[in-house]
Amino acid sequence: MLTPLDFLHDLVNPMLTFLPKALVVSMVAALVCGVIGSHVVLRGMTFIGDAVAHSVFPGIAVAFVLQGSLVVGGIVAGVATAVLIALFSQTKRLREDSVIGVFFVAAFALGIVIISLSPGYAGSLTSFLFGSITGIPDEAVAFTVVMAVGVLGVAALFHKELVVVSLDREYARSLGMNVLLLDIVLYVLVTLAVVMSIQTIGNVLVLALLVTPATAARMLTDRLVPMMATAAGIGAGSAFVGLYLSWALDVPTGGTIVLVCTVAFLLAWAFGPRHGLLRARGGGQPSWRMTKPNSALLGQS
Amino acid sequence: MSEALAVRGLGVALGGRPVLHDVDLQLPAGGVHGLLGPNGAGKTTLFRSIMRLIPIHAGSISTPGGVGYVPQRHDVMWDFPITAQEVVLTGLTRDIGLFRRPRRAHVQSVADALARVRMTDLRSRPITEMSGGQRQRVMIARALARRPQLLLLDEPFTGLDMPTQELLTGLFRQLADEGTTLLMSTHDLTHAIVACDGLTLLNRTVVATGHPGELRSPKLWMDTFDVSEHSPLLRQVGMVHRATSLHQHPHADYEEQAC
Numbered sequence: 001m002l003t004p005l006d007f008l009h010d011l012v013n014p015m016l017t018f019l020p021k022a023l024v025v026s027m028v029a030a031l032v033c034g035v036i037g038s039h040v041v042l043r044g045m046t047f048i049g050d051a052v053a054h055s056v057f058p059g060i061a062v063a064f065v066l067q068g069s070l071v072v073g074g075i076v077a078g079v080a081t082a083v084l085i086a087l088f089s090q091t092k093r094l095r096e097d098s099v100i101g102v103f104f105v106a107a108f109a110l111g112i113v114i115i116s117l118s119p120g121y122a123g124s125l126t127s128f129l130f131g132s133i134t135g136i137p138d139e140a141v142a143f144t145v146v147m148a149v150g151v152l153g154v155a156a157l158f159h160k161e162l163v164v165v166s167l168d169r170e171y172a173r174s175l176g177m178n179v180l181l182l183d184i185v186l187y188v189l190v191t192l193a194v195v196m197s198i199q200t201i202g203n204v205l206v207l208a209l210l211v212t213p214a215t216a217a218r219m220l221t222d223r224l225v226p227m228m229a230t231a232a233g234i235g236a237g238s239a240f241v242g243l244y245l246s247w248a249l250d251v252p253t254g255g256t257i258v259l260v261c262t263v264a265f266l267l268a269w270a271f272g273p274r275h276g277l278l279r280a281r282g283g284g285q286p287s288w289r290m291t292k293p294n295s296a297l298l299g300q301s
Numbered sequence: 302m303s304e305a306l307a308v309r310g311l312g313v314a315l316g317g318r319p320v321l322h323d324v325d326l327q328l329p330a331g332g333v334h335g336l337l338g339p340n341g342a343g344k345t346t347l348f349r350s351i352m353r354l355i356p357i358h359a360g361s362i363s364t365p366g367g368v369g370y371v372p373q374r375h376d377v378m379w380d381f382p383i384t385a386q387e388v389v390l391t392g393l394t395r396d397i398g399l400f401r402r403p404r405r406a407h408v409q410s411v412a413d414a415l416a417r418v419r420m421t422d423l424r425s426r427p428i429t430e431m432s433g434g435q436r437q438r439v440m441i442a443r444a445l446a447r448r449p450q451l452l453l454l455d456e457p458f459t460g461l462d463m464p465t466q467e468l469l470t471g472l473f474r475q476l477a478d479e480g481t482t483l484l485m486s487t488h489d490l491t492h493a494i495v496a497c498d499g500l501t502l503l504n505r506t507v508v509a510t511g512h513p514g515e516l517r518s519p520k521l522w523m524d525t526f527d528v529s530e531h532s533p534l535l536r537q538v539g540m541v542h543r544a545t546s547l548h549q550h551p552h553a554d555y556e557e558q559a560c
Contacts, residue, residue, distance in 0.1 A: 042381055157400050164391045168377045171443070174352040174370045175395050222382045222427040 002248035021141050022133035023243055028148045029197040030209050030235030036193040037210035038228045043166045046211050051104035053194045053206045055081035057111035065118045074195040082187030131202030131254030144196050151192050201254040208258040216265040219272035234264045305330050305451040305482035312359030313350050320346045323506050333477045335493035336486040338503035339526050344486040348453045366450025371440045373455045385439045386424040389414050392446035414442040434465035454485035470496050494541045
């Protein structure tokens with residue numbers, strides 16, 4: 001098997017320029033997903049993250065058919081869905097999870113139909129769904145880095161407000177805060193994190209980058225900012241190790257990165273210093289408390 | 302005396318259905334006031350309209366000294382990785398301003414609010430590791446951070462054991478003595494009669510309001526809670542009234558403090 005040292009050699013091999021590009025894009029995307037995913041996990045809005053991830057697909061399909069920018073197509077479709085979900089989730093009339101279920105499967109179906117209009121779509125479909133490390137253009141690397149700075153910047157600027165809304169929506173409203181606008185901000189950030197990740201991880205597995213590192217980080221800390229930093233670290237580290245293993249073993253990159261994330265989560269779950277399984281056995285805090293869904297967020301707003 | 306809350310002729314409809322009509326309620330500065338009524342009487346709706354969370358279609362509400370809100374505990378995401386003092390700081394989000402960090406005055410307000418609810422020692426503890434009573438005190442501190450004259454508490458005692466309720470009652474008393482007006486909804490009639498300076502019986506509108514000792518007529522309670530004269534509720538209210546008056550007669554001067 002290829003050793004880590006060989007992998008480092010391959011990274012600087014001029015014949016394999018796609019490899020460092022894939023590494024940068026994967027790691028930056030995973031880092032951003034770790035930070036934004038912390039909000040997703042804490043709000044119990046994993047399903048919304050899933051919906052946004054899937055709804056990006058028709059936009060990418062349209063862009064592919066029209067030979068336009070896949071990233072822009074994905075952003076347009078994702079943001080449109082994010083705004084729709086935010087609007088629908090402000091009323092109590094419809095069960096939010098049902099609405100999301102309707103929307104995102106429809107969006108995904110639309111994407112499949114659109115992309116089938118393009119000749120020779122099967123190969124492209126596979127790379128959209130499961131990711132690909134080849135064929136990332138130089139400008140996509142630069143774009144990913146710029147977008148990461150933008151997403152993290154906006155998340156930092158609205159951090160205080162996002163925390164208030166996550167903690168207690170009703171109270172945020174009573175302070176006179178614009179909860180709908182803040183929801184849209186967060187959903188758009190989720191969309192951008194998803195679009196950044198689709199290239200290497202693929203549409204089907206992108207949810208794992210949002211949820212798994214953040215969930216693992218939650219087992220390790222009781223503070224939000226350290227949780228975000230830990231999640232970013234777990235995500236970026238998993239991307240590095242995952243890319244190495246997929247390169248060494250010749251297996252799909254997206255799947256390998258997600259599996260490495262999952263191993264990180266299992267380790268955190270078992271050995272977490274405060275909430276870990278072993279610690280809980282020893283009379284500490286039960287480790288399953290954090291996964292309780294937030295009823296105040298889902299449907300009661 | 303200045304009023305902490307003045308509600309006049311309030312009417313509220315939710316989804317086209319009238320929930321409150323002709324509600325009049327004036328509270329003076331200082332004191333603990335209980336809001337009693339059956340489920341669906343409009344207690345939370347009254348609070349939400351005072352907080353301007355829902356539109357009102359008739360009447361007026363004024364809170365000249367500011368108002369702090371302590372919603373029901375289940376509205377808060379207690380799994381959130383955040384410490385007590387950070388939660389209290391969220392009460393000042395609007396005062397701090399968008400894209401800005403808390404300044405010295407805000408930090409001081411947080412420290413003062415935590416001190417008032419006797420939570421200074423636990424200020425750095427994550428809320429996940431707190432008991433129900435401690436969480437309730439954190440929420441009260443969050444509301445107090447803006448130094449409002451009026452505090453709305455939506456069922457603060459629900460789910461708390463007796464010692465914790467007693468502790469909170471002491472805290473409410475102390476806040477009231479410092480000049481804050483507390484309006485709390487509760488289903489615990491005994492507790493309300495014993496611990497409140499004033500009571501309001503609400504069912505879509507104000508059925509009666511006054512000192513607990515003035516609300517002895519069973520008819521008021523029957524009308525408010527929609528029960529017959531054989532209801533255990535009336536017996537409970539009557540027994541509490543008898544017990545408090547027996548207790549208070551030999552100590553007439555103690556009455557003011559006890560209630």
